[in-house]
Structures are given as structure tokens and as C-alpha cells.
Amino acid sequence: MRADVDLRKLRYFLAVAEHLHFGRAAEELHIAQPVLSRQIRALEEELGVQLFVRNQRSTALTAAGRQLQVDSAPLLSEAAALLRRVTAAAAGPASFRVGFMPGLIVTAEVRALRAAHPELDIEVLRTGWGDQTTVVLDGRADVSYVRLPVDQRGLALEPLLEEPRVLVMAADHRLAGKESVSITDLADEHLLQDPDAVPEWRDIASELRTGRRTAAPPASTVEEKLEHVATGRGIAVLPLSTATFYTRPDVAHSPISDIAPNRVSLAWAVASRSPLVREYVALAHQLHASLHRG
Known part of the structure; x- marks a missing residue:
């Protein structure tokens, strides 16, 4: 059966999916909770699937709900972008x-x-x-x-361009001051990034091979990451221009000789x-x- 999905209902759905609580989602959306519940039920009827499992103590996503959560965010972003492009085209x-x-x-x-x-x-x-x-x-x-x-x-x-990647470490790190380092020099270091961002390190890392890796401290910006580096919590691998842009006395960087740019x-x-x-x-x-x- 063909279903025309209402973007407003998708926004309501994403709010509930994020909070897993109808009351808190309704507060965020500035609507009454019964209205939100009716909209979610209407969306489930339109799609012909159950999106949430609810009881008196919890709300959880079904498999269909988890899939809709993954697919809804880019759809809403594209809808917002479409509106911006149309408005801009009309105005010049x-x-x-x-x-x-x-x-x-x-x-x-x-x-x-x-x-x-x-x-x-x-x-x-x-x-x-x-x-x-x-x-x-x-x-x-x-x-x-x-x-x-x-x-x-x-x-x-x-x-546009390629640039070297460098090791970024605390100023008193054992490798600080070296003209260049090899990726093998970093095998026993703790990387403060997703290992997939530096596959050359991921493939030789001792802490991954032995299962001793601990989660990197949260860092949503380069500045936060460098704070962790400066205090000796680990290392980072950054593009050269990023490392030089954030020059600071308690952090050093050295080129990595055998890593992709x-x-x-x-x-x-x-x-x-x-x-x-x-x-x-x-x-x-x-x-x-x-x-x-x-």
C-alpha cells in the first residue's frame, strides 16, 4: 500500500525516538502529549507498522522504528534544503x-x-x-x-589538495622534538580518535590487538581534543594545517613519514x-x- 508520509509527523516521531519518552518529546515540540500520541498512531497507521513498544515504565523503538529513525533525519534535512533553495531561487x-x-x-x-x-x-x-x-x-x-x-x-x-598528516602529542611526550616519526612508533600509544580515522594505526595498535583499548574522552572540537593531548591522555593524528593553526606551547607535532596524506x-x-x-x-x-x- 502506498503511503504519503507527512514530514511534520516525521519530526514528531524523531523527537519521541530521541527521548524515548512521549512527555519530554511533547515538551520539546511545544504540543500537548495526547496530540503527540495521536500523531504517532496516525503515522503508524499510514505506514502499516508499529514504531514503538510502550508500557507504563518505558518506551522503546521497534525494528521498524529504528529503521525509520535512520532514514528520517536525512529526509528532513533534504526537505529543509529544498525549501531554502526554492526560496533563494525565487528571490535571486x-x-x-x-x-x-x-x-x-x-x-x-x-x-x-x-x-x-x-x-x-x-x-x-x-x-x-x-x-x-x-x-x-x-x-x-x-x-x-x-x-x-x-x-x-x-x-x-x-x-583540491593533499597535505601531510602529523602526530600531535604533549610537549613532554617521548617523541616530541623528532624531525619525523613512523606509524610503527605509535603502536603502543592511545589514539584520542576513532581508530577508523587512522587505519594505519588501527592495523598495528597494541591496545586493539589485546582488547585493552579504553574509550577516548569526549571531544567534539579540535580545541577539546588538544586539551586531552596536552594533559597526556593520548595522541592525535591531524592534518598539518590544523596542527599549525592551533599552535600552543604545551603541544608538539611531528610529521609521520609513512602515512597517507x-x-x-x-x-x-x-x-x-x-x-x-x-x-x-x-x-x-x-x-x-x-x-x-x-
């Missing part, structure tokens, strides 16, 4: 937003676009590992400089038809190619 290009990761300098490209379009309001948006692609998928940015690897679904990518690309939404995006991508590619030749 008045602004342009560029997302960038820490350590990447976008001044030359922004100045070139501003010179070509002095009437255009150009803004920059700092991103992180968690939202570097989300900002273009949900329409907050027209283009975004991303550090690979990323989930490429819904994105167009233009490769970090690749940087420009990303934009496949659905975008903005000629300004194509113009910006061409400018960025031209400027980076000129810099590399220089």
Missing part, C-alpha cells in the same frame, strides 16, 4: 555561504568571488568533522571544504543548480592549482 542570489574546516584558509576564493559579484553577501561558516557535509545537504552552506573520507551520498566533490575536496549538493556554485568551484580549483605550481 543575494548571499553565498562557504563552509570550511579548521586550518583551511578560504580568503583568496572568497575575495575573488566578492570581486566578481560585489552585490553578493558572502559568508563563511566554520564546520567540524561531524557537520562538514551536513551543512551543504541541509542548505546552510552552498559549498563546503571537506576532509576525506566522507559519506558522498547526495554530494558532488571536486578534489589528508585529501581536501570542495563539496556541494548534487541537487544544487546554482551557477555561483560552479563559479566558486572553478575559482577554487584555479587558485589552488596556481598555488601548487608556484
Whole structure:
């Protein structure tokens, strides 16, 4: 049976799925709990599945509910981005937003676009590992400089540059001051990152091989990660530009001689038809190619 899914009901569903509590979800949505319950029941009837198992003490997602939770967030983001693109197309290009990761300098490209379009309001948006692609998928940015690897679904990518990755450690670390290190030097170190972000370390790490790895302390920003590094809780592997951007006296960095470089690309939404995006991508590619030749 065909079901036309109401995006408002999906937003209601995601709130309940996040809190697993109808009362708290209703408070977040600023609606009455009975109204929320009716909307969720209506969604279940439209889809022909049960999304939650409820009793007097708890609320849990069913298998269908867990799948809908995974699929709903990108659907709502794309709907929001669609609305932004349609509104922008109707009004004409008045602004342009560029997302960038820490350590990447976008001044030359922004100045070139501003010179070509002095009437255009150009803004920059700092991103992180968690939202570097989300900002273009949900329409907050027209283009975004991303550090690979990323989930490429819904994105167009233009490769721009490669840069070395370095070991970042406390200033009093045993390897501090070395001109370069090998990945094998790090086998017994504690990495303050997802091991999959540094597969070269993951494949030789003693703590993974012996099952002694402890969870890395929470760090949503580079600044937080460097605080943990400075206090000796572990090491990090970062692109060179990020490490030099956050220079501080209690943290040192050294090149890693036998590790793949970090690749940087420009990303934009496949659905975008903005000629300004194509113009910006061409400018960025031209400027980076000129810099590399220089």
C-alpha cells in the first residue's frame, strides 16, 4: 500500500525516538502529549507498522522504528534544503555561504568571488568533522571544504589538495622534538580518535590487538581534543594545517613519514543548480592549482 508520509509527523516521531519518552518529546515540540500520541498512531497507521513498544515504565523503538529513525533525519534535512533553495531561487542570489574546516584558509576564493559579484553577501561558516557535509545537504552552506573520507551520498566533490598528516602529542611526550616519526612508533600509544580515522594505526595498535583499548574522552572540537593531548591522555593524528593553526606551547607535532596524506575536496549538493556554485568551484580549483605550481 502506498503511503504519503507527512514530514511534520516525521519530526514528531524523531523527537519521541530521541527521548524515548512521549512527555519530554511533547515538551520539546511545544504540543500537548495526547496530540503527540495521536500523531504517532496516525503515522503508524499510514505506514502499516508499529514504531514503538510502550508500557507504563518505558518506551522503546521497534525494528521498524529504528529503521525509520535512520532514514528520517536525512529526509528532513533534504526537505529543509529544498525549501531554502526554492526560496533563494525565487528571490535571486543575494548571499553565498562557504563552509570550511579548521586550518583551511578560504580568503583568496572568497575575495575573488566578492570581486566578481560585489552585490553578493558572502559568508563563511566554520564546520567540524561531524557537520562538514551536513551543512551543504541541509542548505546552510552552498559549498563546503571537506576532509576525506566522507559519506558522498547526495554530494558532488571536486578534489583540491593533499597535505601531510602529523602526530600531535604533549610537549613532554617521548617523541616530541623528532624531525619525523613512523606509524610503527605509535603502536603502543592511545589514539584520542576513532581508530577508523587512522587505519594505519588501527592495523598495528597494541591496545586493539589485546582488547585493552579504553574509550577516548569526549571531544567534539579540535580545541577539546588538544586539551586531552596536552594533559597526556593520548595522541592525535591531524592534518598539518590544523596542527599549525592551533599552535600552543604545551603541544608538539611531528610529521609521520609513512602515512597517507589528508585529501581536501570542495563539496556541494548534487541537487544544487546554482551557477555561483560552479563559479566558486572553478575559482577554487584555479587558485589552488596556481598555488601548487608556484
